[in-house]
Amino acid sequence: MRDAGLERAIDAAGGVAELARKIGIAQPSVSNWNRVPAQRVIAVEGATGVSRKVLRPDLYSEPAAPDDAVDPTDAARAQEYALLATLLSSAPSAALLEQIAQLHGDATPLGRAHATLAEAASVAAVSEVEREYFDLFVGLGRGELLPYASYYLTGFLHERPLSRLRDDLAALGIERVESNFEPEDHAATLCEIMAGLAVARFPVPTEAQRTFFEKHVSRWMGRLFADMEKAENAKFYRSVGTLGRNFLEIESEAFTFVN
Template identity: 75%
Template sequence: MRDDGLDRAIDAAGGIAQLARKIGISQPSVSNWSRVPAQRVVAVEAATGVSRTDLRPDLYSEQAVAAEPLDPIDAARAQEYALLATLLSAPPSKRLLEQLAALTGDATPLGRAHADLARAASDTVAAKIEREYFDLFVGLGRGELLPYASYYLTGFLNERPLSRLRADLTALGIERVANSSEPEDNAAILCEVMAGLAGGSFEASPEAQRAFFEKHVSSWMGRLFADMESAENARFYRAVGALGRALLEIETEAFTFAN
């Protein structure tokens, strides 16, 4: 039996098939949900407009987070990772594009990346980005880019980096979405995991976060973002790549300093 939050998301999307398409996963996967999995909350919220507090009040309600206030820096980190997870998991909706176009920047590398993303969002429409996303990440047979750790680290899909990631996710208590065919080393899923770690949805010490970041994110994702910036089919996603690369550089420096 589905919970109220998931039912609202399905209704807002126009049905199970439409919700699955919007967040880039198979229809049977969504059909088997009884509630929105933690690692899909951000994508479903962006695709449907149903807030995360309604989708998973056990994770995002005031009562759920009141026990220990979140550090503002960690909240900002979680927000940046969640944005990347949303943009990598599916093309942005018209509503999200409008929100992105309203972003403001500053003189910092991340601020400049925000300003560039705002300009890119204001200069395009959702239909064009849907085609761009398809050409980049889906394609006829395969897209221009393969956003998987195994591919970037070994040249093949579903290799040792994926098995190591699964072991570490299990150790952190993060479960695979039931009946999902998408490998966990997809960049969107890893950004969603980092958002959960930074935001406190997944419990992990700063040392565990740093180890996960270095082993499963910074070891390859910077190259993916650089490839997005130079990809033949990229227009809007060049700005997404620049944002991702800027965030990883900041995270790498911060973890190194903390260590």
């Protein structure tokens, strides 16, 4: 029997087949779910607009640290990472595009990136963004961009950077779900991990956040976002690239200042 969160996601997507199509997996896989698997929460949220807290309240309802213990800056950082993780994991739903269109900007580079993304979301058609996501990250054989650390650092997939990442995740006690066949060095996964580290969702030392960022994020992900800005098939995702690049520049400066 399906739980309430999965039922809402299926309704929002327009049926089991449509949900499977939106997140890029086979229909029988979704048909066999009783609830949304942990490794699919971000993709389903992005595809349907149903909050992760509704999809998996056992995983997302309560933060690891009390609300008053999370610094507002860290909470805002986590939101940026979570938004990037969602947009990198799957094409956004109509509901998510509507939410993004409400973002407000300011005179800072990051604020201008927010305003540009909001404008792009306000005029984007869901079907066009889905096609754009497919062309950029999936493709027939491969997409225009390969959002993996191994590829950006070595030119090949499943190389030493992925092995090192797996070692560090094991040391931090962050486990990979066995049914998740996407390599852990995907940009969406790394952004989701950084979101969790920012609000102390994972029980790891404070220093681990900076170390993880410098070893597994800052060395390559800025180049991915820069490539996204000039990608031939990018339209809506050009503004995602601008946001990601500006945000990571701020993160790098902040961690350097802490050092």
